[in-house]
Amino acid sequence: MSASTDTIAVPSPADFHVHLRQGELAQLVTKHPNLKPPVTNTEQALLYRAQLHAIDPSVEYLMTLYLSPELTPDEIRKAAQAGIVGVKSYPRGVTTNSEGGIESYEAYYPVFAAMEEVGMVLNLHGEVPSAVATNTCVLNAEPAFLPHLRKLHAQFPKLRIVLEHATTRAAVECVKSLGPTVACTITAHHLSLTVDDWAGQAWHFCKPVAKYPDDRAALQEVVKEGHPRFFLGSDSAPHPYESKAAAAPTTACAAGVYTSPILLPLVAHLLESFGALDKLEGFVSGHGRAFYGRRVKEGGERIVLRRASRKVVAIEGYGAGTTHVVPFWAGKEIGWEIEEEPSK
Amino acid sequence: MSASTDTIAVPSPADFHVHLRQGELAQLVTKHPNLKPPVTNTEQALLYRAQLHAIDPSVEYLMTLYLSPELTPDEIRKAAQAGIVGVKSYPRGVTTNSEGGIESYEAYYPVFAAMEEVGMVLNLHGEVPSAVATNTCVLNAEPAFLPHLRKLHAQFPKLRIVLEHATTRAAVECVKSLGPTVACTITAHHLSLTVDDWAGQAWHFCKPVAKYPDDRAALQEVVKEGHPRFFLGSDSAPHPYESKAAAAPTTACAAGVYTSPILLPLVAHLLESFGALDKLEGFVSGHGRAFYGRRVKEGGERIVLRRASRKVVAIEGYGAGTTHVVPFWAGKEIGWEIEEEPSK
Numbered sequence: 001m002s003a004s005t006d007t008i009a010v011p012s013p014a015d016f017h018v019h020l021r022q023g024e025l026a027q028l029v030t031k032h033p034n035l036k037p038p039v040t041n042t043e044q045a046l047l048y049r050a051q052l053h054a055i056d057p058s059v060e061y062l063m064t065l066y067l068s069p070e071l072t073p074d075e076i077r078k079a080a081q082a083g084i085v086g087v088k089s090y091p092r093g094v095t096t097n098s099e100g101g102i103e104s105y106e107a108y109y110p111v112f113a114a115m116e117e118v119g120m121v122l123n124l125h126g127e128v129p130s131a132v133a134t135n136t137c138v139l140n141a142e143p144a145f146l147p148h149l150r151k152l153h154a155q156f157p158k159l160r161i162v163l164e165h166a167t168t169r170a171a172v173e174c175v176k177s178l179g180p181t182v183a184c185t186i187t188a189h190h191l192s193l194t195v196d197d198w199a200g201q202a203w204h205f206c207k208p209v210a211k212y213p214d215d216r217a218a219l220q221e222v223v224k225e226g227h228p229r230f231f232l233g234s235d236s237a238p239h240p241y242e243s244k245a246a247a248a249p250t251t252a253c254a255a256g257v258y259t260s261p262i263l264l265p266l267v268a269h270l271l272e273s274f275g276a277l278d279k280l281e282g283f284v285s286g287h288g289r290a291f292y293g294r295r296v297k298e299g300g301e302r303i304v305l306r307r308a309s310r311k312v313v314a315i316e317g318y319g320a321g322t323t324h325v326v327p328f329w330a331g332k333e334i335g336w337e338i339e340e341e342p343s344k
Numbered sequence: 345m346s347a348s349t350d351t352i353a354v355p356s357p358a359d360f361h362v363h364l365r366q367g368e369l370a371q372l373v374t375k376h377p378n379l380k381p382p383v384t385n386t387e388q389a390l391l392y393r394a395q396l397h398a399i400d401p402s403v404e405y406l407m408t409l410y411l412s413p414e415l416t417p418d419e420i421r422k423a424a425q426a427g428i429v430g431v432k433s434y435p436r437g438v439t440t441n442s443e444g445g446i447e448s449y450e451a452y453y454p455v456f457a458a459m460e461e462v463g464m465v466l467n468l469h470g471e472v473p474s475a476v477a478t479n480t481c482v483l484n485a486e487p488a489f490l491p492h493l494r495k496l497h498a499q500f501p502k503l504r505i506v507l508e509h510a511t512t513r514a515a516v517e518c519v520k521s522l523g524p525t526v527a528c529t530i531t532a533h534h535l536s537l538t539v540d541d542w543a544g545q546a547w548h549f550c551k552p553v554a555k556y557p558d559d560r561a562a563l564q565e566v567v568k569e570g571h572p573r574f575f576l577g578s579d580s581a582p583h584p585y586e587s588k589a590a591a592a593p594t595t596a597c598a599a600g601v602y603t604s605p606i607l608l609p610l611v612a613h614l615l616e617s618f619g620a621l622d623k624l625e626g627f628v629s630g631h632g633r634a635f636y637g638r639r640v641k642e643g644g645e646r647i648v649l650r651r652a653s654r655k656v657v658a659i660e661g662y663g664a665g666t667t668h669v670v671p672f673w674a675g676k677e678i679g680w681e682i683e684e685e686p687s688k
Contacts, residue, residue: 132557135558136557137556137557138539139483139539140556199596200542200546200597205544213480214479251545252544253545253546255544
């Protein structure tokens with residue numbers, strides 16, 4: 001990163017966790033993914049990658065498969081040869097389109113052994129389902145998952161694992177305490193929000209939910225520390241207005257915060273707000289690429305950010321007769337913007 | 345209470361914490377109160393009571409004043425003579441129309457001494473304001489208030505204090521541990537909801553927010569125990585559709601759950617769901633009246649509940665060009681209903 005007072009150049013920034021959706025919504029949001037049905041084999045992943053390339057061919061899409069009983073050690077080897085980098089696991093029912101998620105990891109040990117062998121990454125949505133009997137709800141679902149992470153890592157110490165979208169001090173401390181094969185993504189919005197922000201505010205509601213102020217502080221601290229195993233995964237997830245504005249009083253709104261259209265300027269803005277602007281390059285590019293083993297291409301794209309005062313507005317035009325997808329930070333100003341022509 | 349399998353008769357049920365609002369909204373909801381400006385002296389309270397009587401003269405309204413620097417020991421004595429039963433305290437900014445709430449109680453010690461002397465009740469909204477520096481947010485705002493309650497009770501052991509709308513095990517245990525002058529109201533909706541229910545669901549969002557499953561269990565347990573210092577205060581608070589459906593992505597929706605139109609059947613339904621139907625009379629009538637020193641009138645009204653299967657619907661017709669106020673439990677069935685003609 002080269003930084004002067006007013007511009008920052010970041011080589012090949014990367015988002016290591018983003019939801020691009022399908023169909024009409026993908027057309028709208030890809031430039032700027034949970035899928036139904038889930039992508040459970042190599043053919044489906046390659047087909048989806050081809051669809052995404054048709055929308056924007058300039059992006060390198062790192063594809064993952066969905067952890068399910070269909071997945072075999074053979075399929076893992078086949079997927080690795082086809083360039084698929086990871087497998088994603090959702091606990092049952094805790095997030096959008098994850099009704100088929102896992103309840104116990106032990107059945108997947110042969111799959112994990114094959115992944116360890118071929119160098120594939122396991123991406124974990126680190127929450128257990130809510131359960132009254134164990135006092136588990138959206139607030140403690142992530143800390144309750146951490147023993148599963150510790151156990152998996154002990155069993156497969158060479159398997160690279162990414163704990164996705166950590167939201168708690170407990171998760172940060174757990175990942176730090178584990179070996180170099182365990183990393184963690186952090187979203188932009190979890191660097192900004194606490195529970196007070198999504199209480200009664202549909203557009204700030206996501207899973208995992210934002211937690212206590214001290215949890216947000218832990219996320220900010222580990223970024224400010226420049227810890228190499230913590231990097232950006234936006235978990236950006238667009239939902240149309242109707243799904244968010246809680247039209248029906250008898251249903252909950254869709255979970256997800258949409259940051260893709262403003263991601264890099266927003267992250268710069270947030271990191272600057274807590275004195276971590278000098279860690280931007282590592283957080284958005286270097287750390288994640290190093291963990292995934294993707295080198296920054298010589299002479300590759302560099303994104304230049306410059307100081308600005310840009311108000312975030314809603315995106316119009318999704319779907320027939322409907323309204324819009326409202327991005328995070330709508331109505332507020334961001335202190336950075338991307339220069340129109342990326343410098344090579 | 346006389347209970348057979350299919351009917352329950354409750355003498356003079358009472359709601360010891362309800363928001364009736366003002367103006368047009370009061371016209372709509374009173375049959376079935378936070379005010380702007382707050383009611384800070386005797387004249388205002390008597391005027392408001394007269395307005396409420398004009399809407400429904402059959403109800404005995406127990407009026408309270410709002411704790412503010414305007415309130416003096418002399419005003420307390422005057423209010424007590426006029427039949428005003430209590431003083432309500434809101435911490436600054438934590439709930440609807442409470443921007444002028446208190447930050448420290450010590451300035452009010454002369455007022456509390458006068459209240460103790462004349463037998464007036466102090467009603468406390470038991471939450472401290474959110475503060476990043478102390479890791480305080482809507483989830484722990486109530487436990488953080490309890491030391492203030494303990495200190496007040498130690499200072500004024502004969503002052504009757506009601507901790508309003510308790511939501512946590514910590515609050516239940518605190519009130520139980522204090523003397524016979526300290527009581528606690530519980531809402532119907534906090535006997536039903538946890539944080540998972542208001543996550544992304546505007547109509548379930550209220551202050552205090554519903555907490556963990558174990559907190560809800562503590563509320564249910566103390567009702568089931570029939571503890572005489574715990575009784576119903578609905579905190580029922582109607583808000584129009586526009587304030588709830590989070591129309592603007594940049595603002596939070598209004599806090600409040602509206603239970604008044606279904607209150608007694610709903611409470612019966614909920615108490616039955618956790619095996620406490622036999623505690624209904626004490627919870628909705630006896631305990632609160634005893635604490636406030638209001639006797640059940642000889643030959644007074646008895647409400648008879650009978651078994652039913654009633655679906656709760658939204659109330660139409662509030663305001664110009666607007667939609668409706670959606671009550672709690674909308675779309676769900678309640679297993680009890682009130683007999684049309686109350687038996688005398």
